[in-house]
Amino acid sequence: MSAAPLAAPRRCLVDLEVRYAETDQMGVVHHANYLVWFELARTRLCAEAGLHYAEIERAGYYMMVTEAEVSYRRGARYGDRVGVTTWLAELGSRFTSFGYEIHRDGQLLATGRTRHVWVRAEDSRPCRLPAMARSCFERLAGASS
Amino acid sequence: MSAAPLAAPRRCLVDLEVRYAETDQMGVVHHANYLVWFELARTRLCAEAGLHYAEIERAGYYMMVTEAEVSYRRGARYGDRVGVTTWLAELGSRFTSFGYEIHRDGQLLATGRTRHVWVRAEDSRPCRLPAMARSCFERLAGASS
Amino acid sequence: MSAAPLAAPRRCLVDLEVRYAETDQMGVVHHANYLVWFELARTRLCAEAGLHYAEIERAGYYMMVTEAEVSYRRGARYGDRVGVTTWLAELGSRFTSFGYEIHRDGQLLATGRTRHVWVRAEDSRPCRLPAMARSCFERLAGASS
Amino acid sequence: MSAAPLAAPRRCLVDLEVRYAETDQMGVVHHANYLVWFELARTRLCAEAGLHYAEIERAGYYMMVTEAEVSYRRGARYGDRVGVTTWLAELGSRFTSFGYEIHRDGQLLATGRTRHVWVRAEDSRPCRLPAMARSCFERLAGASS
Numbered sequence: 378m379s380a381a382p383l384a385a386p387r388r389c390l391v392d393l394e395v396r397y398a399e400t401d402q403m404g405v406v407h408h409a410n411y412l413v414w415f416e417l418a419r420t421r422l423c424a425e426a427g428l429h430y431a432e433i434e435r436a437g438y439y440m441m442v443t444e445a446e447v448s449y450r451r452g453a454r455y456g457d458r459v460g461v462t463t464w465l466a467e468l469g470s471r472f473t474s475f476g477y478e479i480h481r482d483g484q485l486l487a488t489g490r491t492r493h494v495w496v497r498a499e500d501s502r503p504c505r506l507p508a509m510a511r512s513c514f515e516r517l518a519g520a521s522s
Numbered sequence: 523m524s525a526a527p528l529a530a531p532r533r534c535l536v537d538l539e540v541r542y543a544e545t546d547q548m549g550v551v552h553h554a555n556y557l558v559w560f561e562l563a564r565t566r567l568c569a570e571a572g573l574h575y576a577e578i579e580r581a582g583y584y585m586m587v588t589e590a591e592v593s594y595r596r597g598a599r600y601g602d603r604v605g606v607t608t609w610l611a612e613l614g615s616r617f618t619s620f621g622y623e624i625h626r627d628g629q630l631l632a633t634g635r636t637r638h639v640w641v642r643a644e645d646s647r648p649c650r651l652p653a654m655a656r657s658c659f660e661r662l663a664g665a666s667s
Numbered sequence: 668m669s670a671a672p673l674a675a676p677r678r679c680l681v682d683l684e685v686r687y688a689e690t691d692q693m694g695v696v697h698h699a700n701y702l703v704w705f706e707l708a709r710t711r712l713c714a715e716a717g718l719h720y721a722e723i724e725r726a727g728y729y730m731m732v733t734e735a736e737v738s739y740r741r742g743a744r745y746g747d748r749v750g751v752t753t754w755l756a757e758l759g760s761r762f763t764s765f766g767y768e769i770h771r772d773g774q775l776l777a778t779g780r781t782r783h784v785w786v787r788a789e790d791s792r793p794c795r796l797p798a799m800a801r802s803c804f805e806r807l808a809g810a811s812s
Numbered sequence: 813m814s815a816a817p818l819a820a821p822r823r824c825l826v827d828l829e830v831r832y833a834e835t836d837q838m839g840v841v842h843h844a845n846y847l848v849w850f851e852l853a854r855t856r857l858c859a860e861a862g863l864h865y866a867e868i869e870r871a872g873y874y875m876m877v878t879e880a881e882v883s884y885r886r887g888a889r890y891g892d893r894v895g896v897t898t899w900l901a902e903l904g905s906r907f908t909s910f911g912y913e914i915h916r917d918g919q920l921l922a923t924g925r926t927r928h929v930w931v932r933a934e935d936s937r938p939c940r941l942p943a944m945a946r947s948c949f950e951r952l953a954g955a956s957s
Contacts, residue, residue, distance in 0.1 A: 547724075548724075548729055548731070553702060553732045553735060554699045554700070554702035554703050554706075555699070557698060557699040557702070558699050561699075579692075579693075584693055586693070586739075586742075587698045587739055588738065588739050588740075589736070589737065589738050589739065590698060590735075590736065590737050590739075591734070591735065591736035591737075592734065592735050592736075593733065593734050594731075594732055594733050594734065594735075595733075597731075
């Protein structure tokens with residue numbers, strides 16, 4: 378399963394305030410939280426393209442995570458504001474992937490990627506991109522609108 | 523809604539290893555995690571009395587938290603093993619409460635209490651202690667078995 | 668240790684988007700996350716009164732949580748935006764407490780309170796309200812500015 | 813930076829009980845928690861080889877995560893017990909990587925890898941494998957003991 382990377386996908390930038398609870402005893406944000414930030418940015422990206430992920434679930438579909446990877450360069454700290462940028466990186470008929478970058482004051486803190494398959498809630502089986510999500514994902518892919 | 527405190531409820535002690543991700547930049551376990559530990563101990567207590575909480579949910583009921591309180595005395599640290607003790611503190615027809623104590627090497631770290639109402643999943647409405655959970659909760663209450 | 672409740676403390680309202688990771692299998696925000704939201708609102712309240720909590724720690728002090736309580740009325744859901752209001756509820760020489768309310772579309776979801784003591788980082792001992800935090804806390808208390 | 817994969821590294825299996833708070837509204841464990849489980853298994857692996865990671869930090873070193881990847885096959889559920897296996901996958905002079913597998917009843921749920929660099933706490937700069945950790949990591953690598 379692979380698909381050509383998208384040339385000019387729509388991007389979304391979410392501005393976040395680091396939460397105290399997100400830090401660990403090393404004094405920086407615990408590395409698992411970057412996946413939570415990615416997810417928040419993914420939600421915002423879809424919402425900005427016209428479809429809140431909550432509606433996708435209400436329609437009986439999940440976009441289940443099958444792979445996640447994060448590359449960490451610098452730690453985010455309590456008191457920081459960070460920007461999480463996300464975009465659709467691949468759009469297949471049965472899977473999608475998203476790319477991510479996290480910045481603070483122009484410095485790159487981390488990059489990442491997640492991969493997802495579409496799953497029908499009723500039988501937990503993989504399925505194709507649901508019709509109700511098609512126009513949103515076309516907009517994310519950067520198709521002429 | 524109140525009920526007489528129970529005289530000799532069944533107790534359960536769960537032994538936990540502090541996770542790195544549970545610490546914050548103060549170098550101790552973040553205070554919100556104590557509620558997660560309470561919940562884990564509650565699960566174990568019910569399981570030991572014959573009913574896993576997952577079965578309660580599969581039967582269509584929730585034991586929804588309506589109140590939680592924690593009193594913190596000493597911080598738990600990464601590398602510590604802590605013991606979480608829990609017991610049924612009140613058993614009403616529509617609600618229950620549990621008490622908790624957390625120790626490390628004989629020192630009391632925290633105490634707490636949570637209160638719950640029974641809710642039917644199908645309509646999200648409060649209900650009475652489900653019949654399928656009755657014998658478990660009688661055992662928790664310390665009734666002669 | 669008690670202090671008269673404050674008559675007209677400064678208030679701060681934080682607008683939050685529920686994160687998917689904050690939900691649990693009951694379909695609502697897991698109850699431990701409310702403490703994380705309270706903490707975020709506390710940070711914002713202090714920052715708006717002129718002192719980021721990160722500066723307090725850099726100056727060598729902690730505002731350690733000694734008690735927390737939450738009363739849950741309705742669950743917050745993924746896709747919701749919620750407002751967390753906080754204010755200084757008590758100001759003692761050695762401790763402080765904060766009050767909290769969480770709303771969604773005018774409906775009260777939860778209320779809470781946390782209590783804190785001042786601790787010197789160097790020896791982990793309780794101390795008085797640090798001089799560097801005094802004017803901030805007077806503003807929080809609603810003293811004429 | 814790369815190193816030959818290790819032929820017969822020491823392995824550690826940690827048995828975990830899924831926590832309710834670890835689930836999300838999809839009814840399975842939220843994907844970010846797998847990184848927390850990996851970390852717990854890493855701690856146990858090092859402890860079994862004679863060195864608790866807390867001692868490494870007390871000696872003034874961090875094993876900072878620089879990369880993490882997870883591949884998810886099946887979801888873990890509340891009520892499940894899962895086994896997390898970990899091993900040292902690469903041992904360089906300045907970095908290390910660990911491999912992970914998560915199973916439930918003989919079924920593979922997920923695999924993963926994390927990469928770490930050694931950092932001196934005093935100046936936050938990368939450093940070589942600290943002398944105090946050498947014998948532990950040789951045991952992890954499977955050197956004849």
